[in-house]
Amino acid sequence: MDFSTPPYVLGETSVRRVMLQVLLGLLPGIAAYVWLVGASIVLQLAMATLAALTGEALMLWLRGRPLRLFLSDGSAIVTAWLIALTFPPLAPWWLIVVGTLCAIVVAKHLYGGLGQNPFNPAMIAFAVCIVSFPALMSQWPVLGLKLSLDEQFKLIAGLAPRIDVMSGATPLDALKTALKLGEGSVDVPTLLATQDVFGNFAGRGWEWVSSGYLLGGLWLWQRKIISWHAPLGFLGGLSLLAAALWMWSPQQFASPLFHLFSGGSLLGAFFIVTDPVSGCTTTRGKLIFGFSVGVLAYTIRVFGGYPDGVAFAVLLLNLCVPLIDMYTQPPIFGMKNEP
Amino acid sequence: MLRQLFNFKGGVKPQTNKAPSVQAPIGQAPLPSRLYVPLHQSIGGSPNPLVQPGEQVLKGQLIGSADGWLSAAVHAPTSGTVLAIEDHVAAHPSGLPTLSVVIEPDGRDQWAARRPLDHRTLAPERVRELLRDAGVVGLGGAVFPSHAKLTAAKTVAVEQLVINGAECEPFMTCDDLLMRERAEESVRGIAIFRDLLAARRVLIGIEDNKPEAVAAMQAAVLQLGEDYEVVAVPTRYPAGGAKQLIRVLTGKEVPASKRSTELGVQCFNVATVYTAYRALAHGEPVISRIVTLTGNVEQPRNWEVRLGTPLRDLVALGRPKADTSNYLMGGPMMGFAIPDLAAPVVKATNCVIAGSPSLFPASPPEMPCIRCGACAEACPHELQPFELYWFARARNFGKTQEYHIFDCIECGCCSYVCPSHIPLVQYFRFAKSEIWSREREKQAADAAKARFELRNARAEREQTEKAERLARAATARTAERKALPVKADAAASQPAASVEAAVTTSPVDAEAVKKASIVAAIERARAQREAVQPRNTEQLSAGQKKEIAAIDARRAALADPAKPADATSERTGG
Numbered sequence: 001m002d003f004s005t006p007p008y009v010l011g012e013t014s015v016r017r018v019m020l021q022v023l024l025g026l027l028p029g030i031a032a033y034v035w036l037v038g039a040s041i042v043l044q045l046a047m048a049t050l051a052a053l054t055g056e057a058l059m060l061w062l063r064g065r066p067l068r069l070f071l072s073d074g075s076a077i078v079t080a081w082l083i084a085l086t087f088p089p090l091a092p093w094w095l096i097v098v099g100t101l102c103a104i105v106v107a108k109h110l111y112g113g114l115g116q117n118p119f120n121p122a123m124i125a126f127a128v129c130i131v132s133f134p135a136l137m138s139q140w141p142v143l144g145l146k147l148s149l150d151e152q153f154k155l156i157a158g159l160a161p162r163i164d165v166m167s168g169a170t171p172l173d174a175l176k177t178a179l180k181l182g183e184g185s186v187d188v189p190t191l192l193a194t195q196d197v198f199g200n201f202a203g204r205g206w207e208w209v210s211s212g213y214l215l216g217g218l219w220l221w222q223r224k225i226i227s228w229h230a231p232l233g234f235l236g237g238l239s240l241l242a243a244a245l246w247m248w249s250p251q252q253f254a255s256p257l258f259h260l261f262s263g264g265s266l267l268g269a270f271f272i273v274t275d276p277v278s279g280c281t282t283t284r285g286k287l288i289f290g291f292s293v294g295v296l297a298y299t300i301r302v303f304g305g306y307p308d309g310v311a312f313a314v315l316l317l318n319l320c321v322p323l324i325d326m327y328t329q330p331p332i333f334g335m336k337n338e339p
Numbered sequence: 340m341l342r343q344l345f346n347f348k349g350g351v352k353p354q355t356n357k358a359p360s361v362q363a364p365i366g367q368a369p370l371p372s373r374l375y376v377p378l379h380q381s382i383g384g385s386p387n388p389l390v391q392p393g394e395q396v397l398k399g400q401l402i403g404s405a406d407g408w409l410s411a412a413v414h415a416p417t418s419g420t421v422l423a424i425e426d427h428v429a430a431h432p433s434g435l436p437t438l439s440v441v442i443e444p445d446g447r448d449q450w451a452a453r454r455p456l457d458h459r460t461l462a463p464e465r466v467r468e469l470l471r472d473a474g475v476v477g478l479g480g481a482v483f484p485s486h487a488k489l490t491a492a493k494t495v496a497v498e499q500l501v502i503n504g505a506e507c508e509p510f511m512t513c514d515d516l517l518m519r520e521r522a523e524e525s526v527r528g529i530a531i532f533r534d535l536l537a538a539r540r541v542l543i544g545i546e547d548n549k550p551e552a553v554a555a556m557q558a559a560v561l562q563l564g565e566d567y568e569v570v571a572v573p574t575r576y577p578a579g580g581a582k583q584l585i586r587v588l589t590g591k592e593v594p595a596s597k598r599s600t601e602l603g604v605q606c607f608n609v610a611t612v613y614t615a616y617r618a619l620a621h622g623e624p625v626i627s628r629i630v631t632l633t634g635n636v637e638q639p640r641n642w643e644v645r646l647g648t649p650l651r652d653l654v655a656l657g658r659p660k661a662d663t664s665n666y667l668m669g670g671p672m673m674g675f676a677i678p679d680l681a682a683p684v685v686k687a688t689n690c691v692i693a694g695s696p697s698l699f700p701a702s703p704p705e706m707p708c709i710r711c712g713a714c715a716e717a718c719p720h721e722l723q724p725f726e727l728y729w730f731a732r733a734r735n736f737g738k739t740q741e742y743h744i745f746d747c748i749e750c751g752c753c754s755y756v757c758p759s760h761i762p763l764v765q766y767f768r769f770a771k772s773e774i775w776s777r778e779r780e781k782q783a784a785d786a787a788k789a790r791f792e793l794r795n796a797r798a799e800r801e802q803t804e805k806a807e808r809l810a811r812a813a814t815a816r817t818a819e820r821k822a823l824p825v826k827a828d829a830a831a832s833q834p835a836a837s838v839e840a841a842v843t844t845s846p847v848d849a850e851a852v853k854k855a856s857i858v859a860a861i862e863r864a865r866a867q868r869e870a871v872q873p874r875n876t877e878q879l880s881a882g883q884k885k886e887i888a889a890i891d892a893r894r895a896a897l898a899d900p901a902k903p904a905d906a907t908s909e910r911t912g913g
Contacts, residue, residue: 005762007751008671008699009353009509013713013758015706069704115707115759227712276711281725332743333348333582333720334594 015114018225019074025220026081026271029212036205037089037141040152044084044096047156051100052080059109075114079103082122082271086264086311087129088140092158095136099125119318120278126311138307140170171203172263173307175254187251192258202261210261217270226274229283233290234269234297235260241298253302263301263308268293272310278318284328285321293317342570345590347583349719350575351752353509353672355548359639360512360631365520366642368630368656374416374442374647375427375683376402381476382483383409388440394421397451399624402440405471411484412474415451416626416645419444430650430668430685434678442647453622458531466535466619473618474625474686479503479514479579479608480669482687485615488607489535491600498603499589500538502529502612504545504552505572505579508670511690513629514609516641518545518552522559525609528616529567536605540568542588543609546578547571576672577750581606583719595746610689630684632657634667634692644684650691651680659693667692671699672751706759714753714763720746724753724763731770736777739770747771 033041056076060067083099103121111117130137139162141147147155154160175198178191192198199207220226239256246253259265264272273279273290280289293313300309379385386403390396396415403413419442426436458466467486477483491497506514518525533541543560545553550571557569572578572587582593585604593599599606610629617623626646633639636657644653654666667674668688677691714724722743730738744767753763 005702005765006669006671006673006675007353007755007764008667008674008676008694009755010702010757010760011351011353011755013756014703014760015709015758018709018711018758066704069706073706075709113707115709277709281710281712281715281723329723329742330721332594332722332746333586334592334597334746335743336592 015073015075019078021220021223021225022078022271023074023081025216025225026085026213028215029085029209029267030081032209032212033085033089036209038147038152039149040089040141040147040156041084043153043156044087044089044091045081047093048080048084048096048100049077051097052076052083052104055101055104056109059105059113063109063113065113070114073114076104076108079108079121079125082267083125085267086122086126088137090139090141090152090155091136092162093156094158095129095133099129102128115277117277118321120272120275120314123272123311123314123318127315130306130311138173140173170263170307171198171206172301174198176302176307179252188254189250192254201257207261210266213266213270217266220270220274226270227283227286229286230273230279230290231269233287233292234273234294235265235290237291237294238265238298239294241295245302259298259301264310265297268297268310268314272314278314278321280321280324280328282325282328282330284330285324288324288328289317289321292320342568344570344572345587347578347586347719348721349717349752350577350583351717351755352575353755355574356510356633357512357515357548360510360633360641361515363638363640365516365629366640366656368642368644368648368653370417370444370446370448370645371648371652372443373422373649374419374444374645375439375649375681376413376416376442376647377427377429377437377439377683377685378403378413379437380413380474380482380646380686381411382481383407383411383487385438386410386413388424388438390415390421390424390440392421392423395419395445396421396442397449399453399622399626400451401472401624405484408471409484409487410471411476411486412472412624413440414474414624414626415440415442416647417442417444418447418449428679428682430677430682430688432675432678434682439647439683455622456619458534458619463535466531470615470618472624473614475611475615475618476625476686477608478610478614478628478686478689479581480673480687480689482685485532485607485611488600488605489532491536491605492598492603495601495603497536497538497600497605498540499585500529500533500536500541501581501585501588501604501606502541502543502567502609503579503581503584503606504543504549504556504609505584506549507546507574507576507579508672508674508690509576510633510692511631511670512633513631513641513689515549515552516631517610517613517629518549519555521613522552522555523562524616525613526556526559526563526565526567527620528612528614529565531615531619532605532607532612536600538605541565543567543569544572544578544584544588545569546574548574576752577719577748580719580748580750582748595743625686628684628686628688630688631690632693633690635660635663635695635698636693644688646684646686648684649680650677650682650684650688653684653691654680654693657693660695662695662697663693664696665694665699667694667699672755673749702762703760705761708759708761711758713756713758717752717756719750719752720748722747724767727770728761728763728766731766734773736770736774739767740774744770744774 030041053071053076057067057071060070080100083103084096087096087099103125107119107121107124108117151160155162174195175188175191198204201207202210217231221228239260242253242256242259246255273293280286296313296316297309300306300312306312378388384406386406388403390402396402397418398415400415401412402415405412422441422443424438424440427439427441428434429437456469467489470486471484475485477485504514504518506512529541543556545556553569553571560567560569570588572584577583578587585599585606586592589604591602591604593602614625618625627643628646629641630644630653631641632653636659638657640657642653642656650666666677666680668677669675669690671692674690674692708725708728710725712725715722718724726742727739727744730742747767749764749767751764754761757763
């Protein structure tokens with residue numbers, strides 16, 4: 001009988017429950033995203049989910065693990081959604097399939113499956129694809145581009161030519177490009193005020209997607225699915241560096257608010273650096289981990305060659321997790337005054 | 340009075356399920372047809388049986404005496420006949436047998452002589468002995484002999500004595516009912532412990548989901564004019580853990596590496612205090628205890644049960660429902676499934692819960708750890724259970740110790756909150772027992788090594804001694820050969836006196852000289868041996884010497900029948 005080990009009562013919790021709540025937490029952001037770019041993102045989410053579950057099933061079968069138990073835990077779907085939300089919404093179908101399979105097959109299962117991956121699978125997908133297909137990964141739809149559902153479907157399926165008009169850039173990219181082209185002659189405030197791509201406090205429209213993530217993230221925190229340490233560390237690191245440079249030269253650097261609501265900042269803060277498997281586990285460790293990711297992400301996105309730095313920052317810090325955890329073990333009950 | 344309470348980290352809030360068993364007062368469980376009283380019912384040495392099969396025993400009669408200081412006596416729970424002293428299934432998850440005294444009650448329930456005592460008139464050491472001989476042990480479930488906890492640390496005075504009435508385990512209400520119904524005696528018992536420890540303050544901690552118990556204890560304290568503080572502590576498992584309750588009431592944190600008295604605090608369960616009072620003030624040793632019988636039964640209730648009552652007889656009192664699938668001893672958080680209802684109620688049996696598939700559903704399948712850290716948040720000892728789990732799984736036991744596995748109190752909070760349903764506590768128990776068995780193995784190996792080295796050293800020493808002896812003998816022989824003519828002369832004159840027989844035949848016979856020297860050598864060796872070896876008759880008392888003298892005299896009389904009168908006179912004189 002499997003009635004032999006205490007405790008005989010268990011809390012109402014399971015991996016599936018945790019993962020489902022993370023998915024629920026993503027919904028406000030997704031809703032804003034759909035409002036911004038249309039149904040294409042839903043299609044991307046569906047394709048990523050399908051690819052993730054297929055890859056998961058295949059690997060579970062190869063590894064001789066119970067299919068039903070692990071397919072229903074929801075972890076692959078979380079990875080899939082995070083990938084879909086970081087890829088350009090009109091990217092061809094195979095791009096997201098390649099990215100998702102990379103995440104599930106290589107980053108997750110080749111390292112031992114659920115709970116064993118040292119790197120964040122979604123960030124591996126992003127990093128692999130932006131290195132391998134930089135052009136496709138940089139084609140973001142120009143806002144105001146009104147494409148019918150059919151047109152969007154054709155673009156994603158590769159049945160229509162990828163017209164230049166839809167190859168926009170993210171607000172972060174636009175800012176960086178403008179500053180580079182202007183060789184310092186343009187200043188950020190006028191740029192933000194004049195260019196169509198910028199909105200009230202960050203990228204036009206994108207600021208609301210980010211706000212959606214913030215809302216969902218706060219809900220997860222309130223539900224105690226995530227702790228505040230890593231997100232606060234991340235947002236703190238990012239905005240501290242941003243604020244320092246912005247105050248030093250507001251002409252050259254955007255405000256912390258702009259950075260907080262641009263690119264993957266808020267998605268990263270509440271859904272990426274909070275990944276328990278690849279992140280730190282101690283409270284001090286989480287703060288250090290988040291802070292370092294924030295500083296590194298800002299550095300890469302402002303001074304580096306990529307439009308955003310969250311993915312690389314996270315992966316680099318994933319490497320440091322065992323070290324950080326080892327040095328941040330909290331003192332235990334009754335040993336707080338010991339050296 | 341409002342006092343500042345401290346908080347302990349972690350903990351969980353499982354459904355308490357206490358209401359069903361507090362509806363009825365404590366019932367007296369009827370005498371069963373047989374009692375199986377295990378001799379070993381506490382931490383420490385296993386008591387030695389003092390009765391024989393067929394012997395009549397009285398209620399409260401000592402049937403097993405404490406074996407050493409850390410042990411507690413065992414008594415007959417009623418009057419009757421000892422049927423056997425044999426192995427009987429133990430109230431233990433293993434279901435292994437333990438040496439038990441089987442008693443058939445005679446129904447008269449006749450007490451042995453009881454001697455009520457006032458602890459204030461006795462020396463502290465005597466009180467501790469009395470408690471040990473009355474079988475007073477921690478009734479919270481740990482069954483640690485209480486007298487062994489009643490000595491203050493040498494350098495630290497006991498600031499607070501904590502009386503534990505928290506009872507944080509779900510389902511369990513035996514302490515609650517005890518405090519409601521027998522508050523006065525419980526409060527009276529506290530004085531014994533307070534005086535032995537010379538504690539300055541007494542704090543009685545009760546979870547705030549037991550307002551009746553709090554009120555009853557407060558009333559008793561007031562009535563007896565004591566200055567004890569009855570404190571309602573927030574209900575959160577495991578607030579009733581000794582270390583957690585100490586933390587909540589005093590702010591002190593007792594690590595695994597220290598005794599609580601070293602921090603000037605000590606903690607006793609309220610039921611223990613009650614039994615200590617009965618033991619001293621009424622001379623009644625611990626022969627029964629209050630047991631909560633609850634769960635999937637028609638009549639959940641607390642019963643005062645004789646120790647040794649088979650669990651089958653106890654659970655029948657509650658009338659288990661048809662779908663009852665198993666029984667737990669202890670609470671659902673730290674208890675265990677009873678392997679056999681033939682096992683008896685023992686001092687550790689605070690609660691028996693009838694389980695059903697709907698009450699305690701089977702644990703969902705174990706998933707991999709996702710390092711979410713929920714266990715670390717729930718751990719009241721602020722450990723990192725998931726790290727311990729990884730190390731235990733990898734059999735990296737050194738690391739588990741580095742991460743403080745022995746600070747784990749196995750409260751089960753980590754398993755309770757784990758979304759992957761990992762039986763973490765089992766992993767920790769496994770790691771602990773592996774470490775213990777390795778330490779035992781190492782000790783055994785060390786002892787064997789020491790024995791081996793000692794043996795080698797002895798062999799070597801004997802060899803060198805032999806070589807030296809041989810060398811000496813060789814030099815002696817050469818010297819002898821040189822001095823042979825002289826020695827022959829000497830042999831003719833000197834040893835002749837002692838060994839006349841040899842000399843008389845032929846005074847100059849070399850053979851005879853040799854024989855004589857051998858006899859002389861034997862005589863010398865004997866004298867030497869006697870001089871070196873202390874005789875075991877040397878350090879004797881006058882009485883013993885007299886006795887030996889008497890024996891020698893008898894022997895002499897037997898050997899020499901000619902002098903019987905002497906022997907008799909010696910005997911009468913001795």
